Amino acid sequence: MQSAAVRIGNCSGFYGDRIAAMREMLEGGELDYLTGDYLAELTMLILARDRARDPGLGYAKTFLRQLEDTLGLAVDKGVKIVANAGGLNPGALATAVRDLADRLGVSVDVAHVEGDDLVARAAELGLGAAPLAANAYLGAWGIAECLDSGADIVVTGRVTDASVIVGPAAAHFGWARTDYDALAGAVAAGHIIECGTQATGGNFSFFTEIADLRHPGFPIAEIASDGSSVITKQPGTGGLVSVDTVTAQLLYEIAGARYPNPDVTLRLDSVALSAAGPDRVRVSGVRGEPPPQTLKVSLNSIGGFRNATSFVLTGLDIDAKAELIRSQLESHLTVRPAELQWTLARTDHPDADTEETASALLHCVVRDPDPKIVGRQFSSAAVELALASYPGFTSTAPPGDGQVYGVFTPGYVDATEVPHIAVHADGTRVDIAPATETRVLAPLDDPAPPEPLDPGRTVRAPLGRIAGARSGDKGGSANVGVWVRTQSEWHWLAHTLTVQKLRELLPETADLPVTRHLLPNLRAVNFVIEDILGRGVAYQARFDPQAKGLGEWLRSRYVDIPERLL
Structure with a gap:
């Protein structure tokens, strides 16, 4: 068990994030671990379609590009890398990383975590007949097992975003599975840094207060043995780490005061933030509870076909023009699509001094299981009205063929039904047991609000x-x-x-x-x-x-x- 704080940086908040970030983080200062979050609900759909075209794909290919540029540097600096870039095919990514290391002449142990992919058992588990992808959100203990056994790089499939940070911290400090406060502290730190530069000034409401946001640095969590942490960034990088930027990220994609993860439930109402110096924010007082018995499952399916067009309505009589084209287009459709949605965006201004600011946009979206209904039929009807509709008829672009769209559905399964397997560099497979102590996830009653403020004027x-x-x-x-x-x-x-x-x-x-x-x-x-x-x-x-x-x-x-x- 270590006593000094462990420095865990993050270099990716999504698939497509800054490609140079891995090198920037490795060159910018001292780190013990470098993590990356590549998976979002939409990303899982993209990777599922990749895998459908080629069974050898299904992982975040940009991760390999980043490693090709930095693997030797990471090894020289003794920085271990943990990322969920494995997506739907972590085993294939692990093999690709080993091949890359061999090609570069770099010696590394590469392990991976699998078991989250439930698509073959979807019907059996009550998750639907044939989703394109069905992935349970695993926790951090498979990652910790790989690191404890000497892995230099760990790639995973669908783990919770915070787990890529919790795993290294748990391995570093030798936490037990019931060290709930420490684990919850690591979840809080992980939630803060998982989205990269959103913790250092990106997408921040008070962005005008930041001196330099041209190239914000990626965040670092210095996690202590009790789970408390300091959030910071590499020295000399752009952006800002403040109580406000950290607060903003803590509030991102949450629900109530209980924030469940597979290993612990974080009590968000316990989190205390305080300034700890320039670009340093202390996260303390965090409490944790046993995790829920169930794991969330990300279900992605093909929903059908979609098409859209946007009509430009300029000048006077915007509402009447919108009503005319709406009635014309609908009357020209021989088969009405399953869904037809109109939205009028009143972006126009009276007495405008440019044509663009004198114009509104009327959006029409159609969806249907049959690509012909939202493709040729819809597109032809929209185009054929070009000389027969409202004055000034034009559109932002002509509609084309209908495109496939996906739908996301959350599912839940008992954690005991989901395999969680650490696969070491030598091929040894270790089953990770689910939590033995669990707690039903129930909403907390809101605390009493503070005394009302006399508003005055x-x-x-x-x-x-x-x-x-x-x-x-x-x-x-x-x-x-x-x-x-x-x-x-x-x-x-x-x-x-x-x-x-x-x-x-x-x-x-x-x-x-x-x-x-x-x-x-x-x-x-x-x-x-x-x-x-x-x-x-x-x-x-x-x-x-x-x-x-x-x-x-x-x-x-x-x-x-x-x-x-x-």
Whole structure:
């Protein structure tokens, strides 16, 4: 067991992230481990389609490109690498890494973790008849087993995003499986750094306060033996690590105060943040509970075929023009698609001094199991109206053939039904047992809100004048976390930003199930909005299919703010 803090950096927040980040992190300063998160719900669909075309694929190919550039450097510096880049085929990626190392003349032990792929057993486990991919979210103990046995590189399939950080910390300190507070602290640190530069100023509400955001550095978690940590970045890199940037990332894609992982449930309401120097934030006080008995499963399927076009409506009579083209197009369709959706974006301005700012966009999206209905039929109908519709008829681009779209569905299976296997460099396979102590995941009652603030004189102003926000997707749902910086602002926010108020400010949520959770330690409220994203990101149910801008829309809405808070 070690006593000094372990330095774990992250160099990837998604498949397609900055290709040079691995080298930047290795050259930028001392690290013990370098991790990468390459998998998202949409990524699993992309990799599943890769594997369907070629059974030898299904992993993040950019990981190999990064290693080709840096493997010798990592070995020279003694930095071990852990990444979930294995996707749907971690064994194949491990073999590819070994082949790469041989080609480069570098000696490394490469291990991998598998067992998450349940697609062959989907029907047996009640996960649907024939999904394209079905992957359980595994935990960190397979990674720890590989590292304990001397692996220099560990690649995994679908583990939780934080697990690539928890595994190295658990191996480094020799934690037991019931060291819940320490494990939860590592989950908190992992959740903060898993999305890369989102912890160092990327996608940050108060970005104008950051001196240099041209090339933000990737984050590092210095994790102590008790699970507490300091979040930082390599010296001299751009961006910012502050209590606010860390708060924003903690609020990303969460629900209530309990944040479940396969090894521990993190109590988000226990997390305390404090400044620990320039670009250093201490994360302490974290408590953990036994994990749930079930594992979440990412299910990706082909939903059908989709097509879309956007009509440009310019100048006067926008609503009448929209109604004309809508009625014309629908009457020209001999077979109505299973889904036909119209959205009018009023981007036009009166008396505009450019044609673009005088124009609105009318979007039409169609979906159907039959590619011909959303392909040739729809495209022909839209194009044939070019000289027979509203004045100034034009579109952003003519519609083409219908394209396949995917749907994401979360599933749950008992952890005892899911194999979790560490495969060492010599081929030895070690079964990782599921947690023996579990706890049913139940929502916590919200704490009592703080005393209401006497508003005094108020000013009509955007919520974002005092509040930050971070939003994201979770299957068909989205979350919006909103936080403020001072205790007085918190007293106001907790009583002002209710579910009812959110529905008023974001009319798209008016008829959707919405829950609110209070997180006083972070001076934050988190909203979970169900069904706003339809059947997942690939379904593209709305203008912003991943809900990344939802929080910024909320910040732009006007509310009555006490003048003294401004």
